[in-house]
Amino acid sequence: MNIIVQKYGGTSVGSIERIENVAKRIIRQKKRGDSLVIVVSAMSGETNRLISLAHEIAECPDPLHYDMLFAAGEQVSIALLAIALIKKGIEARAFLGYQVHIVTDRTYKKARIKLIEKSKIIKELEAGSVVIVAGCQGVDEEGNITTLGRGGSDTTAIALAAALNAMDCEIYTDVDGVYTSDPRIVLTARKIDKLTFDEMLEMASLGAKVLQIRSCELAKKYCVPLRVRSSFNNTKGTYIGEEVKKMEERVISAVCIDKDQARFTLLGLPFKPNIMKEIFGPLSERSIVIDMIVQNPPMGNKINLSFTVSKSDYHETKKILKKLKSRYSDSAITDEQKIAKISVVGVGMVSQSGVAHTMFDILGKHNIPIKMISTSEIKISCIVDLAQADAAANALHTGFGLDNKRT
Amino acid sequence: MNIIVQKYGGTSVGSIERIENVAKRIIRQKKRGDSLVIVVSAMSGETNRLISLAHEIAECPDPLHYDMLFAAGEQVSIALLAIALIKKGIEARAFLGYQVHIVTDRTYKKARIKLIEKSKIIKELEAGSVVIVAGCQGVDEEGNITTLGRGGSDTTAIALAAALNAMDCEIYTDVDGVYTSDPRIVLTARKIDKLTFDEMLEMASLGAKVLQIRSCELAKKYCVPLRVRSSFNNTKGTYIGEEVKKMEERVISAVCIDKDQARFTLLGLPFKPNIMKEIFGPLSERSIVIDMIVQNPPMGNKINLSFTVSKSDYHETKKILKKLKSRYSDSAITDEQKIAKISVVGVGMVSQSGVAHTMFDILGKHNIPIKMISTSEIKISCIVDLAQADAAANALHTGFGLDNKRT
Numbered sequence: 001m002n003i004i005v006q007k008y009g010g011t012s013v014g015s016i017e018r019i020e021n022v023a024k025r026i027i028r029q030k031k032r033g034d035s036l037v038i039v040v041s042a043m044s045g046e047t048n049r050l051i052s053l054a055h056e057i058a059e060c061p062d063p064l065h066y067d068m069l070f071a072a073g074e075q076v077s078i079a080l081l082a083i084a085l086i087k088k089g090i091e092a093r094a095f096l097g098y099q100v101h102i103v104t105d106r107t108y109k110k111a112r113i114k115l116i117e118k119s120k121i122i123k124e125l126e127a128g129s130v131v132i133v134a135g136c137q138g139v140d141e142e143g144n145i146t147t148l149g150r151g152g153s154d155t156t157a158i159a160l161a162a163a164l165n166a167m168d169c170e171i172y173t174d175v176d177g178v179y180t181s182d183p184r185i186v187l188t189a190r191k192i193d194k195l196t197f198d199e200m201l202e203m204a205s206l207g208a209k210v211l212q213i214r215s216c217e218l219a220k221k222y223c224v225p226l227r228v229r230s231s232f233n234n235t236k237g238t239y240i241g242e243e244v245k246k247m248e249e250r251v252i253s254a255v256c257i258d259k260d261q262a263r264f265t266l267l268g269l270p271f272k273p274n275i276m277k278e279i280f281g282p283l284s285e286r287s288i289v290i291d292m293i294v295q296n297p298p299m300g301n302k303i304n305l306s307f308t309v310s311k312s313d314y315h316e317t318k319k320i321l322k323k324l325k326s327r328y329s330d331s332a333i334t335d336e337q338k339i340a341k342i343s344v345v346g347v348g349m350v351s352q353s354g355v356a357h358t359m360f361d362i363l364g365k366h367n368i369p370i371k372m373i374s375t376s377e378i379k380i381s382c383i384v385d386l387a388q389a390d391a392a393a394n395a396l397h398t399g400f401g402l403d404n405k406r407t
Numbered sequence: 408m409n410i411i412v413q414k415y416g417g418t419s420v421g422s423i424e425r426i427e428n429v430a431k432r433i434i435r436q437k438k439r440g441d442s443l444v445i446v447v448s449a450m451s452g453e454t455n456r457l458i459s460l461a462h463e464i465a466e467c468p469d470p471l472h473y474d475m476l477f478a479a480g481e482q483v484s485i486a487l488l489a490i491a492l493i494k495k496g497i498e499a500r501a502f503l504g505y506q507v508h509i510v511t512d513r514t515y516k517k518a519r520i521k522l523i524e525k526s527k528i529i530k531e532l533e534a535g536s537v538v539i540v541a542g543c544q545g546v547d548e549e550g551n552i553t554t555l556g557r558g559g560s561d562t563t564a565i566a567l568a569a570a571l572n573a574m575d576c577e578i579y580t581d582v583d584g585v586y587t588s589d590p591r592i593v594l595t596a597r598k599i600d601k602l603t604f605d606e607m608l609e610m611a612s613l614g615a616k617v618l619q620i621r622s623c624e625l626a627k628k629y630c631v632p633l634r635v636r637s638s639f640n641n642t643k644g645t646y647i648g649e650e651v652k653k654m655e656e657r658v659i660s661a662v663c664i665d666k667d668q669a670r671f672t673l674l675g676l677p678f679k680p681n682i683m684k685e686i687f688g689p690l691s692e693r694s695i696v697i698d699m700i701v702q703n704p705p706m707g708n709k710i711n712l713s714f715t716v717s718k719s720d721y722h723e724t725k726k727i728l729k730k731l732k733s734r735y736s737d738s739a740i741t742d743e744q745k746i747a748k749i750s751v752v753g754v755g756m757v758s759q760s761g762v763a764h765t766m767f768d769i770l771g772k773h774n775i776p777i778k779m780i781s782t783s784e785i786k787i788s789c790i791v792d793l794a795q796a797d798a799a800a801n802a803l804h805t806g807f808g809l810d811n812k813r814t
Contacts, residue, residue: 057426057494071482072480079475080472086469087468
């Protein structure tokens with residue numbers, strides 16, 4: 001059995017007309033003889049509608065019931081897609097997370113998949129049905145609905161592809177593939193044909209919104225090659241795999257822009273062994289993901305520590321830090337929300353020196369001050385003023401020779 | 408443990424403001440020390456929105472997935488109510504049908520409850536939580552979501568009240584109680600203080616929309632006394648029980664108007680023993696409920712048969728009858744959709760003669776021809792032209808002395 005997992009995002013199923021187009025696309029593929037497992041997100045706008053209802057009631061809605069609310073969005077879209085396929089004479093069967101035992105931990109709003117019981121899906125595929133699975137949702141061991149976080153439908157698709165040993169995992173979205181930068185900001189951005197898991201992983205963590213970071217991790221871990229494609233046309237998209245032969249070797253593959261950043265700086269912390277654990281432990285307990293961390297060498301017996309978090313975690317982080325501050329006399333907190341992270345990514349960087357220097361040089365020539373720096377083997381990230389983010393991205397895209405020459 | 412089951416209809420939870428009002432009402436009651444089980448419908452408008460999405464795709468959407476779609480409405484409202492209660496500091500726990508094992512048969516769209524596993528609810532109540540249960544939904548033995556049909560949230564509430572041996576079952580709605588007739592049509596209609604199960608059952612089956620007929624049956628079967636009340640004020644509402652002492656003994660309690668009727672007449676059927684089974688068997692298999700049935704005495708070897716169904720079953724009934732017709736040579740089918748059923752109901756009728764005569768007399772005086780007649784111990788129903796329905800109801804309401812004297 002050739003199993004293909006396809007995931008359709010919210011804009012791809014954003015209206016009845018689009019759901020019917022997705023149905024047609026599925027039927028064409030089905031007629032080639034493949035066994036299809038389709039993962040669907042909520043219709044675009046629906047998730048935001050549900051979340052804003054919850055937030056009208058409470059700033060921090062109870063997470064167990066928040067996930068129950070949130071999961072209703074995918075319930076609607078998978079039922080509609082199944083109705084559309086059956087209406088067109090194709091056997092189809094939609095399943096909610098709990099119905100195919102997508103078992104997760106209990107971290108509501110950001111749950112992690114622990115196991116998928118595939119027998120029910122296999123049975124339906126063997127009977128010739130198209131199986132549709134609700135994206136982004138699972139169930140904990142007590143039977144409570146959990147959700148996997150924004151973009152979690154990709155995670156569902158990749159986890160299913162791994163569990164079912166699928167031949168292919170196609171991520172359908174509203175863009176043609178992965179781009180060298182955000183085309184709305186960098187007008188000369190080009191589609192990338194092939195990427196490694198590592199590059200995609202860095203790009204996802206650096207603000208490229210095409211794939212959620214967790215789904216890239218999962219694809220890399222289980223070696224599930226992905227194709228990111230548009231559901232609105234038939235262009236080839238971007239292939240992401242373990243090792244990819246590139247058409248042309250560039251040092252830098254992409255420039256990433258992440259405007260969802262907030263910076264905290266703790267001044268005058270005591271220089272002692274457990275200090276990092278004391279600070280980051282309580283944040284980690286609340287599932288707050290720390291992004292960049294910068295620590296200067298100690299001055300006297302004191303250190304200064306800066307880090308960034310997602311803007312959505314800003315208020316909670318601030319609350320936790322305020323509590324912690326009382327433990328350290330003479331310490332102070334500053335924070336800043338109007339910042340952005342601009343990064344350059346590429347496996348070519350490993351064997352090339354001078355990328356950092358070139359990056360700082362380009363930003364310097366454009367009078368863009370760098371507020372924080374963080375590097376890995378295949379990327380360099382700089383925090384700059386939010387107001388200068390777009391200019392920085394364009395300067396780097398041009399400076400590293402990524403511009404689409406036709407534009 | 409004093410368990411009280413309360414059901415809030417769609418208009419009672421039709422907006423965030425209204426959900427918060429319901430939460431306040433629940434908290435007041437909770438503070439009196441009662442254990443509360445709250446059944447909630449989908450926010451008003453939501454069910455229609457979901458159904459119209461399905462109907463944009465298919466005239467007859469696949470029923471299994473239709474129920475999955477439909478059930479998302481209640482999922483949203485129970486999650487929001489739980490979030491509202493928890494925000495106000497009250498422990499609350501919302502459950503979907505499958506989570507508290509409301510097991511039904513597999514008649515999608517009109518499923519019947521077979522059993523409720525109450526242990527999970529009892530455990531939460533004992534822990535002091537307000538338990539919220541999604542109305543109108545259950546799960547079949549294979550784990551598929553089922554729904555109980557329009558108005559099925561009342562059924563959920565009554566079934567829970569029976570299973571939990573609740574002290575009280577309160578049905579909160581957007582009207583003050585059960586009226587002597589539809590106040591939008593009969594301006595002189597009055598609220599009824601007390602009704603017997605039998606009267607309510609007849610009234611529900613005759614088009615009074617306050618309670619679904621199946622829920623009245625269930626309340627009668629398990630002897631669950633009901634209070635129908637408004638969620639917008641604190642008036643007493645209508646009490647419905649096994650035996651009720653009435654303040655004033657009237658022959659007729661109410662005039663019911665049912666505009667959801669379509670009539671079929673089969674002419675020239677053979678007069679033979681199995682003929683009724685042959686006709687009604689295929690309709691029953693598709694869960695089409697037959698309302699009035701009128702058969703004239705045979706003429707020669709032929710009979711004429713008339714019956715009414717709900718307008719929503721019109722197309723399917725017509726399709727089935729067309730197939731059946733080919734079996735009987737010389738038979739013919741006629742049908743009519745622009746009709747209404749006007750009924751008078753009252754336990755007093757049992758001991759009073761002349762009610763039928765009075766009814767026909769009143770309609771005759773108003774030049775309203777009667778197209779079909781059907782009677783039971785405590786009601787008389789007449790089919791009239793749809794255009795004359797309101798006039799007929801008003802004439803009967805006045806003629807039987809039901810008018811509110813203050814109006």
